[in-house]
Amino acid sequence: MTITPYGSLLNKIQVVEETGLSYSTIYRLYRANKFPKPVRLSARRIAWKKEEVEQWRKDLGRV
Template identity: 45%
Template sequence: MRFLRLKEVIELTGLSRSTIYKYIEDGLFPRSVSLGGRAVAWVEQEVHDWMLARIEERDQEKPAFSDRAVA
């Protein structure tokens, strides 16, 4: 198990700091873990699972376009 600091979470997800905290507030992103004092981190597997869930949601959506070429 590994902890990710905010900088790593931002790099991994492509989300901004404010979006990460907004998603946490809305219950849409894994909560951070207190490391003591003002230091927090995220459980790496929880962030990866969140990313995989976004991919699964995308793959379950109906395609907006056809893959067939127009003749």
């Protein structure tokens, strides 16, 4: 977990571990607007706001 001006961020591996989903599934859900939008950190690096991923899990009843 990284702390930034965006708050706590999770990288791809951490999001996979937190959700129990594959990265392909996470990307598919994001493209369907059913998963939080990632934050672009650089041209080749993205992360997700921890709070948004936690809220997504709560909304699904997966906590």
